[in-house]
Amino acid sequence: MNKNLNKTEGKGIVVESLSWHPPKNEKPVLNNLNCLIEKGNIYGIIGPNGSGKTSLVKNILRFIEPEDGNITLDEINLKHYKRRDLAKKIALVPQNTVLDSSFRTYDIVMMGRIPHQKRFANASETDSDMVQKAMLLTDCYQLQDKSVATLSGGESQRVVTARAIAQDTQWLILDEPTSSLDIKHQLELMDSLKKLNEKKGKTIIAVLHDINIAAAYCNRIIMMKNGQIHSNGKTEEVLTKENLNNVYEVDFEILENTRTGKKYYVPYANDR
């Protein structure tokens, strides 16, 4: 491990003047974007299709290199992290993962432990324990001996989430983690993430399309529009009628859920 990586425990992820312009695109996808993602919270990243949510996440994980700007984690520039060291800090649940069909579900989840293992070493007791816990938390323990080729879309999504949880990082980034899940599994997954945040202090960043899931589970919202941050702050302060209308270009009614006391959001097409 690079010694400098232990030097400081900063505030979290700081994105400064980030621009990303894919070569064949007319316009930049991310455009001079600034954003602070503070440790210890559950963030929802929301915004319309194409607003740059996945591109932001990919830049944070260094899957793509920014054209301009800096991203630091705990006050250290991400480009100074070795891949393996970054994988001990941040785990990702990508959008629409295609799993290698020759593997068993258990083996896929065990892959989350690779950053913690010595090369060619067998799985330790801690590795097996973390994998078991992650599979129980995501309700896929009973799938452990199945070939991933036979899994449904939602089951695969839960397995990929288990792999990221088994990675046991301070930061967990999930790109549309509930998109293939039925309602019960959506709620169970979000409850599990909340538990990881509350009991283990993990910072969760989830790209979400469902405003009501974001409102119910996230205490911070990053709202994106046209490759920039439109708003970033406490959930109720960001999820206002005005912001929602401005970003999504539809009307919203904000009501109160009498059972949970939380706000919920009903969108209306503009001509209704």
Ligand SMILES: Nc1ncnc2c1ncn2[C@@H]1O[C@H](COP(=O)(O)OP(=O)(O)OP(=O)(O)O)[C@@H](O)[C@H]1O
């Ligand atoms: N590798 C690439 N090359 C060219 N254009 C890209 C590339 N990746 C993304 N884009 C473009 O960048 C824009 C933002 O894409 P991105 O996937 O970040 O949006 P998003 O907010 O996550 O969208 P969605 O809600 O649809 O998943 C889109 O217009 C997309 O076509």
